[in-house]
Amino acid sequence: MLENIWVVPGLTFASFWLILFFGKRLPKGGAEIGIAAVGLAFVLSSVAVVEWNDRPATEEVEAVSTGEHGEAEAHGSEPDAHEEAEDEHSFGEVRALAVDLAAAEAGEGEAGEHEAEPIRSAVERNLTWFSFGGVDITVGTAVDGLTVILLFTVTLISLLVHVFSTNYMHGDVRFTYFFAALSLFTTGMLLLVVSSSLLQALFGWELMGLCSFMLIGHWWEKKPNSDAAMKAFLTTRTGDIGLLVGLVIMFFAAGQTFDIAAVNEAALTGAMGETVLLVGASALFVGVIGKSAQFPLHTWLPDAMAGPTPVSALIHAATMVVAGVYLVARLYGVFWSAFDIEAGGVNPIAVIGGITVLIAAALAFVQTDIKKVLAYSTVSQLGYMVMALGVGAWTAAIFHLFTHAFFKGLLFLGAGSVSHAVHSFEMRDDMGGLRKFMPTTFVTFMIGSLALAGVFPLAGFWSKDEILLGAAENGYRLFEVVGLIGAFMTAAYMTRCVYLTFFGSYRGHGHPHESPPPITVPLIILAVFSVGAGLLNAPGFEKFFELTENRVFLLAGIEHHSFEIVPAVVSSVVVLAALALGGLLFFAGRLPRGVTARSRAARAGYRLLANKYYLDHLYTGVVVGSIKGPIARAAYWANQKVIDGVVNGVGVASTRAGLWVYRHIDQRVVDGAVNGAGFGAEGFGGILRTIQTGRVQQYGALLFGATAVLALGLVIFV
Amino acid sequence: MLVNQFLILGAVLFCIGVYGVLARRNGVLVLMSIELILNAVNINLIALGALQGPEAAVTGQVFSLFVITIAAAEVGVGLAIVLLIYRNRTTVDLDEVDLMKG
Numbered sequence: 001m002l003e004n005i006w007v008v009p010g011l012t013f014a015s016f017w018l019i020l021f022f023g024k025r026l027p028k029g030g031a032e033i034g035i036a037a038v039g040l041a042f043v044l045s046s047v048a049v050v051e052w053n054d055r056p057a058t059e060e061v062e063a064v065s066t067g068e069h070g071e072a073e074a075h076g077s078e079p080d081a082h083e084e085a086e087d088e089h090s091f092g093e094v095r096a097l098a099v100d101l102a103a104a105e106a107g108e109g110e111a112g113e114h115e116a117e118p119i120r121s122a123v124e125r126n127l128t129w130f131s132f133g134g135v136d137i138t139v140g141t142a143v144d145g146l147t148v149i150l151l152f153t154v155t156l157i158s159l160l161v162h163v164f165s166t167n168y169m170h171g172d173v174r175f176t177y178f179f180a181a182l183s184l185f186t187t188g189m190l191l192l193v194v195s196s197s198l199l200q201a202l203f204g205w206e207l208m209g210l211c212s213f214m215l216i217g218h219w220w221e222k223k224p225n226s227d228a229a230m231k232a233f234l235t236t237r238t239g240d241i242g243l244l245v246g247l248v249i250m251f252f253a254a255g256q257t258f259d260i261a262a263v264n265e266a267a268l269t270g271a272m273g274e275t276v277l278l279v280g281a282s283a284l285f286v287g288v289i290g291k292s293a294q295f296p297l298h299t300w301l302p303d304a305m306a307g308p309t310p311v312s313a314l315i316h317a318a319t320m321v322v323a324g325v326y327l328v329a330r331l332y333g334v335f336w337s338a339f340d341i342e343a344g345g346v347n348p349i350a351v352i353g354g355i356t357v358l359i360a361a362a363l364a365f366v367q368t369d370i371k372k373v374l375a376y377s378t379v380s381q382l383g384y385m386v387m388a389l390g391v392g393a394w395t396a397a398i399f400h401l402f403t404h405a406f407f408k409g410l411l412f413l414g415a416g417s418v419s420h421a422v423h424s425f426e427m428r429d430d431m432g433g434l435r436k437f438m439p440t441t442f443v444t445f446m447i448g449s450l451a452l453a454g455v456f457p458l459a460g461f462w463s464k465d466e467i468l469l470g471a472a473e474n475g476y477r478l479f480e481v482v483g484l485i486g487a488f489m490t491a492a493y494m495t496r497c498v499y500l501t502f503f504g505s506y507r508g509h510g511h512p513h514e515s516p517p518p519i520t521v522p523l524i525i526l527a528v529f530s531v532g533a534g535l536l537n538a539p540g541f542e543k544f545f546e547l548t549e550n551r552v553f554l555l556a557g558i559e560h561h562s563f564e565i566v567p568a569v570v571s572s573v574v575v576l577a578a579l580a581l582g583g584l585l586f587f588a589g590r591l592p593r594g595v596t597a598r599s600r601a602a603r604a605g606y607r608l609l610a611n612k613y614y615l616d617h618l619y620t621g622v623v624v625g626s627i628k629g630p631i632a633r634a635a636y637w638a639n640q641k642v643i644d645g646v647v648n649g650v651g652v653a654s655t656r657a658g659l660w661v662y663r664h665i666d667q668r669v670v671d672g673a674v675n676g677a678g679f680g681a682e683g684f685g686g687i688l689r690t691i692q693t694g695r696v697q698q699y700g701a702l703l704f705g706a707t708a709v710l711a712l713g714l715v716i717f718v
Numbered sequence: 719m720l721v722n723q724f725l726i727l728g729a730v731l732f733c734i735g736v737y738g739v740l741a742r743r744n745g746v747l748v749l750m751s752i753e754l755i756l757n758a759v760n761i762n763l764i765a766l767g768a769l770q771g772p773e774a775a776v777t778g779q780v781f782s783l784f785v786i787t788i789a790a791a792e793v794g795v796g797l798a799i800v801l802l803i804y805r806n807r808t809t810v811d812l813d814e815v816d817l818m819k820g
Contacts, residue, residue: 692819697748
C-alpha cells in the first residue's frame with residue numbers, strides 16, 4: 001500500500017469525474033459515489049498507517065547540526081560497535097550492519113543520544129514527468145509518518161463531512177456539484193500530502209485554492225457569498241505569489257530539483273547559500289501565511305464562513321488551512337536552517353504564529369455568529385501550530401494539527417447541526433437553551449469545546465501542552481507565555497460560545513429538534529476521536545512521536561520533549577481559571593453590563609475588535625484604494641500616452657511600410673512574375689493550339705511520320 | 719528458305735494500309751485499312767517465325783491468331799463508333815469530325 005499510495009488521491013479524483021458525469025442520474029445525486037470513494041480511501045489510508053507502523057526501522061541518520069559534540073561521541077562508540085557486531089555474527093545471526101551499529105549505539109549511548117537511532121525510511125516512488133535542459137522533473141509519492149497521519153486524518157474528516165452533507169445539503173440546487181467539488185477538494189489535499197516533489201505539491205495546493213473558491217461561493221446567487229469566495233481566492237493567491245517565488249528559488253538552490261527530500265537535505269547540509277536560503281524560506285512562508293490564514297492575511301478565513309457549513313468543517317479541520325502548516329512541516333529543513341530555529345529567541349515563524357494566536361483569539365470574543373467564533377478559533381489554533389513549528393516543536397505542531405482536526409471538525413459540524421435546527425448562525429438572536437432540544441449535539445459540542453480549551457484528558461490538552469513545553473525547552477520563553485495567554489482566551493471564548501448557544505432560554509422562533517442520524521453519527525465519531533486522539537502521545541506511550549519521526553527531523557537533531565508534569569499543571573490551571581471566569585461571567589450572570597458604554601477604553605477596544613483591527617479597511621481602503629486611485633490613474637496615463645503612442649506609432653509605421661511593399665514589391669515583382677507566367681503559358685498554348693486540329697488522320701499522319709523518322713534514324717545510326 | 723517475297727508483300731500491304739488510314743475520308747474504309755496494316759504484320763510474323771525453325775513457326779502462327787482475334791474485336795468497336803457518328807452527324811467523313819479541335 002505504501003508504494004501505491006497514489007491510489008488514495010486517485011480514488012477521490014475518479015469520484016470527482018464520476019459524480020460530474022453520472023451524479024445527476026443516480027438516486028442520491030452522486031453522494032453515494034463520493035462516500036464510497038472517500039470511504040475506500042479512508043480504509044486504504046488506515047491500511048497505510050498500519051503498514052507504516054509495521055515497517056522496520058532501518059535507516060540511520062547522523063545529526064549534522066549537533067556539531068562536534070555528537071561527532072565525537074559517534075567516533076568514541078565505534079570500536080564497541082564493531083565488537084558487538086562480530087559477536088552477533090559468530091552466533092550466526094545475519095543482520096544489516098546498520099541495524100547492528102544502531103542497536104549497539106542505542107544500547108551504549110544511554111545519555112539521551114536519540115538522533116543515532118534508526119528510523120523508518122520513507123517509501124518513495126518516482127516517475128520522470130518531463131525533462132528539459134538535462135534536468136528531469138519527477139512526480140511521485142513519498143510516504144512517511146507525517147504523510148500517513150495526514151492521510152488518515154484527511155480521509156476520515158472528509159468521509160464524515162460527506163456523510164454529514166447528505167442530510168445537511170439535502171434538496172440543495174447544486175447538490176451533485178457540491179459533492180463533486182468536495183471530492184476534488186479532498187483530492188487536492190491528498191495530492192499535496194503524498195507528493196514527493198514541490199511542483200506536484202503545488203498542483204494539490206492550487207487545486208485546493210480553486211475548490212475553496214467553488215465551495216465558499218457555493219450559494220453564489222447572494223453577493224456576500226461570491227464576494228467571500230473571491231476574497232478567499234485572492235488573499236490566498238497573494239500568498240501564493242510568495243510560494244511560487246520560493247519554489248523557484250528552492251529549485252535552483254537545491255541543484256535544480258523539486259524533490260522535497262533533496263531540498264531539505266541541501267538546506268540542512270549547508271549546500272545552499274545563507275542568503276538564498278533566507279530569501280527562499282521567507283518567500284515560501286508568505287505562501288504559508290496566505291494559505292494557513294496567518295496574520296496579516298487571515299482575513300479571508302472568517303469570511304469563508306459564507307460557504308455551507310460542511311465545507312467550513314473540511315476547510316478548517318483537515319484541508320486547505322492545514323496545507324500551509326503541512327508545507328512548513330514538510331520543508332522543515334529549509335525553515336529550520338533559514339531562520340535558525342535552533343538558536344532560540346525570536347524568529348519570523350514563531351512571531352507570526354504568536355501574533356495570530358492572540359489577535360484571532362481576541363476577535364473570537366466579539367463575534368455573534370457561531371461559525372465566526374469557530375473561524376477565529378481556527379485562525380488562533382493555526383497560529384499555535386505555526387508558532388510550534390517556529391519554536392522547533394515539530395512533533396507538537398503536527399500532533400496539534402492531528403488533534404485539532406477532530407475537535408474543530410466536530411465543532412463545525414456541531415454548529416451545522418445547530419443551524420440545521422434553528423436556521424440561523426446568530427447565537428445572540430436565534431439560539432440559547434438548545435441543550436434541552438438537542439442532547440446529542442450538545443454533549444458532542446461540549447466535548448469538542450473542552451478539547452479545544454485543552455482540558456485534561458481530552459485531545460487538545462496533550463497537543464497544546466507539548467507546544468508549550470517545546471517552546472519552553474527550546475529557549476522560547478516568550479512564546480510559552482503567548483501560548484498560555486492563548487489557552488486562557490480560548491477557554492474563555494469557548495465558554496461564551498457554549499453559553500450563548502446551549503444555555504439560557506431559547507430566543508429563536510419555532511421548535512428546534514435534534515438532527516437526524518447522518519448528522520449526529522459523524523458528531524459522535526468525532527467526539528470519540530476528540531477524547532481519545534490525545535492519548536496517542538500520552539507519557540510512556542508516545543506512539544505519535546515514534547510514527548512521525550523522519551529524516552529531516554533527525555538530520556537537524558530536533559529534540560522531542562516528553563510530557564512534564566509542571567507545565568501541564570500550569571496550563572491546566574490557566575485553562576480552568578479561564579473556564580471559571582467564563583462561568584462566573586456568563587452562567588452566574590455576573591457579566592458586567594454596559595462596560596462599553598461607561599468606559600472609553602473598553603469602547604475603543606470593542607470597536608477595534610468589532611472592526612477586526614481595521615485590517616479589512618486597510619486592505620480595501622488603502623491597498624485596493626491606492627491601486628484604484630493614483631496607481632490606476634498613473635496606469636491610465638501610461639496607457640494613453642506611452643502605450644498608445646507606441647501602439648499608434650507602430651500602426652502608422654506598419655501602414656507606411658505596407659503601402660510601400662504593396663506598390664513596389666507586390667504590384668511589380670510578385671504580380672509581374674504571376675502575370676508573366678500567365679502570359680507565357682497563354683502564348684505558348686496559342687502556338688501549340690494550331691497542331692490540335694481535331695482531325696484523326698492528321699494525328700495519324702504525325703504518328704506515322706514520327707515513327708518513320710525514328711525508324712530512319714535507327715537504320716542510319718545504329 | 720527465301721523470305722523476301724513475304725516481307726515485300728507485308729511491306730506493300732502495310733504501305734497500302736497506311737495510305738488508306740491517312741488518305742481515305744470514309745471512316746469505314748479507314749477501319750478496313752487498319753485491317754490491312756494488321757494483316758501485314760501477321761504475314762511478317764508467320765514468315766519470320768517459319769524462318770527460325772518449326773518451334774518458332776508455331777509461335778509466330780499463334781501470335782498472328784491472337785492478332786486476328788483482337789482485330790475482330792477492334793473492328794466491332796470501331797464500326798460501332800462509326801455507326802454512332804453516322805447517326806449523330808449523318809456522315810462518316812472524318813474531316814468533318816473535328817470536335818476535338820483546339
